[in-house]
Amino acid sequence: MNDIDIRKMVQEELNNIAPEVDLATIDPASDLREAIDIDSMDFLNFITAIHHRLGVEIPELDYPKLVTLDGAVAYIAAKLGTSKT
Amino acid sequence: MEAGTLVEWLVKPGDRVKRGDIVAVVETQKGAIEIEIFEAGKIEQLLVGVDTKVPVGTPLARIQTELEGPPGAVAAAPPSAAPAVPLATPPLVRAPVAPPSPPPVAPGAAARARVSPAARRLAEAREIDLSTVSGSGPAGTIVYADVERSLGEAVAPTEKKRAPGLDLDAMRSAIAAAMARSKREIPHYYLAHEVDVTACEQWLTRTNAARPPADRLLIGAPAIKAVALAAHRFPAFNGFYLDGKFEPATAVHVGVAIAIRGGGLAAPALHEADQISIDELMMRMRDLVQRTRAGRIRSSEISDPTITVTSLGERGVETLYGIIYPPQVAIVGIGKIVTRPWVIDGAIGPRSVVTITLSADHRVSDGHAGALFLAEIGRLLQEPDKL
Numbered sequence: 001m002n003d004i005d006i007r008k009m010v011q012e013e014l015n016n017i018a019p020e021v022d023l024a025t026i027d028p029a030s031d032l033r034e035a036i037d038i039d040s041m042d043f044l045n046f047i048t049a050i051h052h053r054l055g056v057e058i059p060e061l062d063y064p065k066l067v068t069l070d071g072a073v074a075y076i077a078a079k080l081g082t083s084k085t
Numbered sequence: 086m087e088a089g090t091l092v093e094w095l096v097k098p099g100d101r102v103k104r105g106d107i108v109a110v111v112e113t114q115k116g117a118i119e120i121e122i123f124e125a126g127k128i129e130q131l132l133v134g135v136d137t138k139v140p141v142g143t144p145l146a147r148i149q150t151e152l153e154g155p156p157g158a159v160a161a162a163p164p165s166a167a168p169a170v171p172l173a174t175p176p177l178v179r180a181p182v183a184p185p186s187p188p189p190v191a192p193g194a195a196a197r198a199r200v201s202p203a204a205r206r207l208a209e210a211r212e213i214d215l216s217t218v219s220g221s222g223p224a225g226t227i228v229y230a231d232v233e234r235s236l237g238e239a240v241a242p243t244e245k246k247r248a249p250g251l252d253l254d255a256m257r258s259a260i261a262a263a264m265a266r267s268k269r270e271i272p273h274y275y276l277a278h279e280v281d282v283t284a285c286e287q288w289l290t291r292t293n294a295a296r297p298p299a300d301r302l303l304i305g306a307p308a309i310k311a312v313a314l315a316a317h318r319f320p321a322f323n324g325f326y327l328d329g330k331f332e333p334a335t336a337v338h339v340g341v342a343i344a345i346r347g348g349g350l351a352a353p354a355l356h357e358a359d360q361i362s363i364d365e366l367m368m369r370m371r372d373l374v375q376r377t378r379a380g381r382i383r384s385s386e387i388s389d390p391t392i393t394v395t396s397l398g399e400r401g402v403e404t405l406y407g408i409i410y411p412p413q414v415a416i417v418g419i420g421k422i423v424t425r426p427w428v429i430d431g432a433i434g435p436r437s438v439v440t441i442t443l444s445a446d447h448r449v450s451d452g453h454a455g456a457l458f459l460a461e462i463g464r465l466l467q468e469p470d471k472l
Contacts, residue, residue, distance in 0.1 A: 020346065037346070039398045040303055041374050048298040060293050060301070 001054075001080060007073045013049045014069075017042045028069035050076065089113040090138045091145065093203050093229045095222055100128045102148065107383065109145060110228065116256065116351075117230065119383045126150040135203050199226040207232045221381075230381070256349050267408050271326075272447040275406050276455045280463040282422060283437045288469040304422065305341075306367040309394055310472045311465035312417050313337045313358035316392050319458040321450040322415035322443075323391045331414065331449045340390025340410065341370060343377045351377050352393050352410060353386035363472055394419065404440045414446035417462070 011023050018036040026035045033043070047058050047066070056079045058066065066072040093110035096102060102122050109120045126148040133145050200208075200215055204227050208215050211232075218235050220227035285307055293301040316323040316337045324333040337359040340352035355369055376382060395407040396419040403423060407416035420440040427436035441462055443455050465472060 018346065033400060039344075039400070041305075041371065044298060044301060044303060045371075045375075051298045058298065060290065 003073060003077055006076050006080075007069070009053060010050070010069065010072050010076070013046055013053075016049070017046060023069075026069065030069075031067050032069065032072075033067060054080065056080065088138055088140045089118070091133050091135060092117070093201055094131055094135060095201060095226065095228065096128050096131075096146075098128050098130055102126060102128060107222075110230070116252075116382070117380045118387065119381055120145065121383050121385055122148070124148060124150045201226060201228050203229040204232045211236055253347055253349065260350060263410065264408050267411050271409050271411060271414075273409060273444050274447045274452060274455065275442065275444050276452060276459055277404060277406075277440055277442045278456075278459040278463055279438055279440050280466055281427060281436045282439050282466055285466050285469045286422070286437050300364070302363065302367045303370075305396065305419075306363050306370060307466060307469045307472050308396070308419055309339055309341065309355065309358055309370070310363055310366055311462045312392070312394050313339050314465055314472070315458055315461040316415075317359045318461060319454065321454055322445060322458055324414060325391070325412040326414050326446055326449060327412050331446075334391040336391065338389040338391050340393035340413070341373060342393060342395035342407070343374055345378050351382065352390060352395070353377055353382050354389040354391075356385075356389065392417070397421070404442060406442050407444050409444055409446060414449045416444050418442040418444070 014023060014032070014036065015021075017038055021036045023036075026032075032038060038046070043063070047063070050056055050072075051058060054076065056076055058075075058079075062075065065075045089111040090113075091109060092112050094108070095110070096106075096108045102108060103125045104123055106122050107119045108122045108128075111118050111120055128146060129149045130147045131145070132147060133139055133143065139145075199220070199222075201222065204218075205215070207213070207229060208218070213232055213235050215227060215232075218227050218231050219225075221231050222228040282304070285304065289302055289304060289307070316339070320333040321331075323337055324331060326332075336357055338354040338356045339358040340354055342350065342352045344350055353373055355366065355373060358366060361369070373386070390410070390413060392413060393407065393410055393416045395405065395416060397405055399421050401421050403420045405418040405420055407418045409416050418441070420442075422437050422439050424435050425438045426433050427438065429436065441459060443459050445455050
């Protein structure tokens with residue numbers, strides 16, 4: 001799975017949480033909680049979905065690394081040990 | 086709310102039902118409500134057709150209840166005199182919801198799934214292939230809302246999406262009416278209490294470290310459990326004020342205030358919150374939040390809350406005072422956790438502190454009882470493993 005696929009998957013899951021937001025307009029380096037107004041329950045559901053779909057283990061301590069779109073993609077890519085395309 | 090439109094039957098004459106089964110979906114000013122049946126028996130006749138608007142209180146179906154007779158009684162029960170499943174009046178406000186995350190579709194399995202008549206009609210009219218739709222009804226039945234959701238997904242992503250049954254303006258009017266009534270009729274008093282939740286946070290971190298995300302707890306779970314246990318011990322904050330007098334409730338059903346994307350708000354019940362384990366509470370809360378945001382609240386969840394808890398989360402404020410949802414008599418507000426200098430054993434150190442508030446009905450209780458109630462919540466949060 002390359003970075004593009006990961007980004008697409010992350011956007012899909014964020015879209016499930018915030019369906020009315022056009023993610024193309026969101027700065028990928030901005031804090032998602034502010035950018036798309038998600039709460040801790042939404043974030044937990046997001047982490048759960050990533051774990052469920054990709055088998056990626058995300059301990060609570062690592063949550064801060066996934067609060068931006070870029071951060072989430074980079075974290076998942078590193079965990080999956082994928083090649084960057 | 087005076088009327089609703091029946092949009093979906095999930096049962097047909099001849100079906101056996103048990104208590105708690107969802108039998109129909111009704112759309113109201115407050116959104117789509119799943120109607121539960123409170124008797125066991127067999128559906129005899131559906132009295133209201135799909136897409137029919139009916140006033141509140143209209144009987145929707147007739148069921149043949151199973152009467153308990155002495156041993157040796159005739160097996161076939163006589164028809165029940167009571168038309169079951171009336172359209173109840175929920176006193177609480179509701180909110181608009183966002184569509185849920187659709188479960189993965191197994192096309193082969195979906196082809197064998199039951200499809201409700203309303204869903205089938207909509208699918209045919211809009212040329213939706215039912216084998217691509219996943220069912221969220223009983224036993225995976227594809228219901229109207231599932232087909233509607235499929236239609237929503239086919240729309241371009243920049244369009245705003247809303248769940249079926251969602252009407253933000255109607256929702257806001259309903260909230261306005263309830264809150265205005267509350268302020269008009271209920272003499273509120275307000276108390277605040279700062280609680281050191283460092284032990285609670287540490288317990289959460291330890292517990293979650295060993296669990297996959299699906300099993301992790303949020304701070305809301307111990308908070309709601311503590312409020313529920315305290316409400317059980319202080320009945321003046323758990324019940325209903327009706328016809329000029331207070332009726333304490335026998336059970337504790339905590340209404341959980343849930344913000345819904347687009348500006349809506351609902352506070353459906355977590356039933357028996359004082360009796361269930363924290364893990365069960367967390368699981369039910371996740372399910373409740375998901376269903377509320379998807380517009381699938383059950384009728385009992387609207388009418389049953391005996392006390393409400395409200396919180397704005399980690400991006401909220403330090404202190405919030407709720408407005409009581411009539412006919413309840415209290416609402417507990419939980420602020421965000423902040424790090425404060427605190428005195429422990431004579432020394433100053435950083436602690437995680439949260440301000441918990443009580444807004445209560447002064448016709449029923451006074452500040453002395455309110456203070457003891459808040460102190461009890463604080464005390465319970467010092468021992469999260471015992472919750």
